[in-house]
Amino acid sequence: MRTEIRFAGFGGQGIVTAAVIFGKAAAIYADKYVVQTQVYGPEARGGSATSAVVLDDADILYPKVTDPDIYVIMSQDSFDKYGTKAKSDAIVVLDSGLVHDRPNCTYYEVPASRVAKEELGRVIVANIIMLGALVAATGVIGREALKEGILSSVPKGTEELNLKAMTQGFEIIEKIKA
Amino acid sequence: MSQLEFVQGNIACGKGAIAAGCTFFGGYPITPSTEVAEYMAAALPKIEGGCFIQMEDEIAGIACAIGAAWTGARSMTATSGPGFSLMMENIGYAFMTETPCVIVNVQRGGPSTGQPTMAAQGDMMQARYGSHGDYSIIALCPATVQECFELTVKAFNLSDQFRCPVFVMTDEIIGHMRERILIPDSVEIIRPKPAKPTDLPFGTDESDIPGFLPFGSGQRIHVTGLTHDERGYPDSSSYQRHEMLIKRLVHKIESRRHEIADYEIVNPDAKIIFICYGVPARTVQQLAAQDKAIGYLRLRIVWPFPEEVLKQFKNVTTFIVPEMNLGMISREIERHTAIPVVSVGKIGGDLHTAQELQEVANAYKTAGGQR
Amino acid sequence: MKAQVKEDWFRKDRLPHIFCVGCGNGTIINCVVDAVFHLDLDIDKTVFLSGIGCSSRAPGYMASDSLHTTHGRALAFATGVKLGRPEFDVIVYTGDGDLAAIGGNHFIHACRRNIDMTVVCMNNQIYGMTGGQGSPCTPIGKLSTTTPYGAQETPFDLCELAVGAGANYVARWTSYHVKELRNAVITGIETPGLSFIEVLCQCPTSFGNKNKIGEGVEHASYLRKNAMLLQKARRMEEEGKKIPPETFIVGEYVKRSRPVMGGKT
Numbered sequence: 001m002r003t004e005i006r007f008a009g010f011g012g013q014g015i016v017t018a019a020v021i022f023g024k025a026a027a028i029y030a031d032k033y034v035v036q037t038q039v040y041g042p043e044a045r046g047g048s049a050t051s052a053v054v055l056d057d058a059d060i061l062y063p064k065v066t067d068p069d070i071y072v073i074m075s076q077d078s079f080d081k082y083g084t085k086a087k088s089d090a091i092v093v094l095d096s097g098l099v100h101d102r103p104n105c106t107y108y109e110v111p112a113s114r115v116a117k118e119e120l121g122r123v124i125v126a127n128i129i130m131l132g133a134l135v136a137a138t139g140v141i142g143r144e145a146l147k148e149g150i151l152s153s154v155p156k157g158t159e160e161l162n163l164k165a166m167t168q169g170f171e172i173i174e175k176i177k178a
Numbered sequence: 179m180s181q182l183e184f185v186q187g188n189i190a191c192g193k194g195a196i197a198a199g200c201t202f203f204g205g206y207p208i209t210p211s212t213e214v215a216e217y218m219a220a221a222l223p224k225i226e227g228g229c230f231i232q233m234e235d236e237i238a239g240i241a242c243a244i245g246a247a248w249t250g251a252r253s254m255t256a257t258s259g260p261g262f263s264l265m266m267e268n269i270g271y272a273f274m275t276e277t278p279c280v281i282v283n284v285q286r287g288g289p290s291t292g293q294p295t296m297a298a299q300g301d302m303m304q305a306r307y308g309s310h311g312d313y314s315i316i317a318l319c320p321a322t323v324q325e326c327f328e329l330t331v332k333a334f335n336l337s338d339q340f341r342c343p344v345f346v347m348t349d350e351i352i353g354h355m356r357e358r359i360l361i362p363d364s365v366e367i368i369r370p371k372p373a374k375p376t377d378l379p380f381g382t383d384e385s386d387i388p389g390f391l392p393f394g395s396g397q398r399i400h401v402t403g404l405t406h407d408e409r410g411y412p413d414s415s416s417y418q419r420h421e422m423l424i425k426r427l428v429h430k431i432e433s434r435r436h437e438i439a440d441y442e443i444v445n446p447d448a449k450i451i452f453i454c455y456g457v458p459a460r461t462v463q464q465l466a467a468q469d470k471a472i473g474y475l476r477l478r479i480v481w482p483f484p485e486e487v488l489k490q491f492k493n494v495t496t497f498i499v500p501e502m503n504l505g506m507i508s509r510e511i512e513r514h515t516a517i518p519v520v521s522v523g524k525i526g527g528d529l530h531t532a533q534e535l536q537e538v539a540n541a542y543k544t545a546g547g548q549r
Numbered sequence: 550m551k552a553q554v555k556e557d558w559f560r561k562d563r564l565p566h567i568f569c570v571g572c573g574n575g576t577i578i579n580c581v582v583d584a585v586f587h588l589d590l591d592i593d594k595t596v597f598l599s600g601i602g603c604s605s606r607a608p609g610y611m612a613s614d615s616l617h618t619t620h621g622r623a624l625a626f627a628t629g630v631k632l633g634r635p636e637f638d639v640i641v642y643t644g645d646g647d648l649a650a651i652g653g654n655h656f657i658h659a660c661r662r663n664i665d666m667t668v669v670c671m672n673n674q675i676y677g678m679t680g681g682q683g684s685p686c687t688p689i690g691k692l693s694t695t696t697p698y699g700a701q702e703t704p705f706d707l708c709e710l711a712v713g714a715g716a717n718y719v720a721r722w723t724s725y726h727v728k729e730l731r732n733a734v735i736t737g738i739e740t741p742g743l744s745f746i747e748v749l750c751q752c753p754t755s756f757g758n759k760n761k762i763g764e765g766v767e768h769a770s771y772l773r774k775n776a777m778l779l780q781k782a783r784r785m786e787e788e789g790k791k792i793p794p795e796t797f798i799v800g801e802y803v804k805r806s807r808p809v810m811g812g813k814t
Contacts, residue, residue: 020356024184027358034184036356040210040295061464063355063457064529204629229632234658238625241618245598245629248616249637253629271619393614394634396550396593400560400609402617411563412609412617 001057003140004065008050008082009074009095014127017153018072019051022131022141025149026055030141035063048078055140070138072130074112076100093134095126108137110172116165125165132169143170180362187326187352188256190359191282192217194330195254197365200280201228202251204242206235206261209294210350211284214256227251236261240268240281247272247279248401250392252334256282258350259292262301262308269343270309271403273427276341276380276388278370280333283345284353285502287527296527297350299456299502305345306481312424314431316438317345317481319455323357329478335368336438340431341387347480349502351457351529373397381408386430432482439484445473449495450539453511455480458500458530465532465539472539480507485514496520496542500530550593552612555586560612567606571757571765573724573750577671578607580727581640584734595638598627600652603678603752604644604671621651624659627666631811638738639666645686646676649705653685660714663742665812669734670707670745673752681755688795692759707747708802717742717809719802721779723749723772726799733801742809749776749797772797 005022009015016038023036038051052065071086073079074095086092086103094102096109110133116126128150135146146166154162185193192214195203203218215232222228229246233239239255247253257265262283272279285301287293301308305317316336318329330346337344373379373389379399382388391397404412405420413419431438444466452462452474459476466474475487488497488511497519499508505521512519522538524530552558559582568574585595595613599605601620608615618626623641631639648656648670659668675693676682683693683700686707690699711719718740720733730748737744751757751768762768779800782792792798 020184023356027184027356028182034356034358036184037351038354040350040354060357061460061467062529062532063351063460066531202629202633231628231632233625233628234654237622238628238655238658241622241625242629242632244618245616245626245631246633247629248614249630249633251633253633267619268622393596393616393630394593394637398560398593398612398614400563400615400617402609403619404617409562412606 002060003055003070004068005053005055005070005072005140006050006065006068006082007052007072008048008078010077011047011049013049013074014124015049015074016051018127018131019053021149021153022134022146023053024153025146026053026141028152029145029148032056032141033058033060035060037063037065048081050078050082070134070140072134073099074126074130091138093130093137095130108133108173108176110169112169115168115172119168120161120165122161125162128162128165129169129172132166133173134169136170136173180360182358182360184356184358185323186213186354186356187320187323187348188213188284188354189217190323190326191256191330191346191348192221193361194327195280195334196221196225197327197361198252198331198334199367200252200254200334201225202243202246202253203230203255204233204246204253205239205255205257206233208236208258208261210286210353211256211258211261211282213353214282214284236264237268240265240272240279243279244268244272244275244277247277248393252338253278254280254282256284258284258286258294259288259301260290262304266304266308270311270313272343273309273313273315274403275401276427277343278337278341278390279343280330280337281343281345282330283347285347285349287525293527295350297457297502297529298525298527299347299349299458299506300525302347302480302501302503302506305347312428314428315343315345315481316340316431316479317347318440318479319347319477320352321456321459321476323352323355324359325478326352327359327361331365335366338370339368339387341370341390342431347456349457350527378408379410380406382426386426386433435482435484436486438479438482439487440478441484441487442476442478443473443490445470446490447493448473449493450542451475451491451494451497452535453477453497453499453507455507456502458502461530461532461535462500465535468532469536469539471543483510483514488515498522498535498538498542500524500535502529550591551589552586552592555582558582558586558592558612560610563610566610568603569754571751571753571768572603573673573748573752573765573769574603574607574671576724576727577669577730577748577750578610580731581669581734583731584738585638585640587731587735588738590638590738594636595640596630597640597642598623598630599642600647602644602647602676603673604642605647607642621647622655623647624652624655624668628659628662628664628811631664631666635665635811636813640738641666641668643668643670644677645670645672645674645707646684649685649707657710657714660711660716660743660745662810663715663717663807664810665741665743667734667737667744668746670747671750672707672747673750673756675752675756677752677755681759691756693756708745711745712803715807716745716803717807718744718804720800721747721749721797721802722799723776723797724751725769725773726776729799736804740804741812742807
């Protein structure tokens, strides 16, 4: 089944990195068909950043995301741009400290940036917390696959930090679901 | 060990080049092709005899790639629209001097600076006709990241086999999107037919393709972009010499276009046949999976154009040609068939959707091919 | 293979050459061949390259592998050859139009990279092959078909340009100074890095006649008479004396050992 996922936030949050890690986890470690795309523009930091991943159990032909089933949103601006258009059966995983509105569909509030900064000491891993939350909330790929994807992507020496972030993401969703 | 990777099309082109034994990259960074150069900059210094150089412009990029090809290296450059325009004179030189080299063109919206970060297929005619004079080249059009790898390997082989520049005509969508690719343990490598030092450097047998000896082999070859004889010596004022040379250079490729041809046909008995290449082919494939009343021809090699293939569609009433330009290959198709050809050009960077193509197909299903 | 006699360096079946009566190019080619013969370079490991123009026909008369490329781009092609086979001796023949106009950017960058090759620029101050159009080296006031009222633009000083851009060896001579030129080419080939040798060269057909300098002999004699050693010119500059117009400053501008690209290891 085709699943479309939109990642959005602002430049510097690691939005594209998160999509690439997730795509790699799905393609290499979960044996899914995956297409990851991103929008290129002249902005590097502070501007909007977005990336999309399409997952399927069969060949993905049309590569672009048209009506996402899942959103990972890390800024109010990107919520305004994408989150407000989420279809009623979509799932939105949002950074609750940065996104103030809430969508008209299932959503999960993940205080990723706050937790990354206050509990892990590195705001940079907020995107990995969001990935943990995405996987725990939707089950689109297995947790082990995500872990492998993260380990094979992050710089040496940061594995422990990133796995902690991933686990934080799992736990935040588990608490919500409990 | 073959391995799975999750990479961008541009990186897959680089990996294909390395797998094919490319040892030289000369180029100039330009969006959206830059990742090819960046990959080669990292990979080539790790290979024995490998060399990456960032030149002062694209003219110099293709020039040094041609220079390196004459030392026997598998040599390449990569660029996009504006850089491709700058390369045109030296592409003609590579054709005239029968220099094997591979040019990856990650197409973006043009003309001029246009849309650096958006996809297009607007260089298809420039690839075929962009340099001055009569000539012929080979152009490959990948539609997946896996094909970026495979067709780059194939481009090197064709370039060596036919001793001509070969283009890998990708685009911003394929170049920048990531997919899983399988990198095999090894790839088939076809090097140029060797010559003997005593052979005339541009003398040929019935194949029309001279054997190749790199500089330093004792053949003491003179290579010139001027019209030349079999020895390589300039002879630019003779009507006959020029006609003979250019006809041979064109003929060596065009006479083998059906052997070079690389395509995929699905549902050839349909009345509505899409003809596609590159990334729009993915939308066509999606549509064909939903609508059994259509068929398609997908070209992996667009130039030289294999017009004989068009005869395989016995029931066709309309050819529909979606391209990310305002109709380029559709015109090439038109000149080879009496069947109506409908161009569905789309520019701006977005890909045709299945719904858009379905609407066009539906319109011609009922209209029975009448325009 | 090594040459037994100097003539082995010539592609004899290509002769006679296409240069005009009185042209200086033959003399310059002869000096270069003298230099490579003296250095006993391997013919099969030497590559001559060129762009487009009269000077650029020279590689066609060399017995080694040679690449006659597109207008202005010889140095870019040569960069590929040298990096492809660093053990080769790479020598580029070029002219003032080829090198300084259409190829100016490649010239600057080849000097900056200090890539290990020798560049011999036959500067006839004109586009000779195409009938005498003005070049970036046509002096102010001189006539050409595109400067019918006299050239108005300040010409390039190619040697100063090469020094500024970073070449390891830079010298200027004229086609009259055959011994100095030969020795400069020898030094140039021996010096790792980019060696740039500019040679003022008579072009009676397109420059000399039009500018009332005369035929080949008179034109060569004009180059000799107007040549001034670099040391003298520097001294005059220091003394605040004006160097007369139409002076050709000759000599070795620089010989140094900046880091080299593509050197033999």
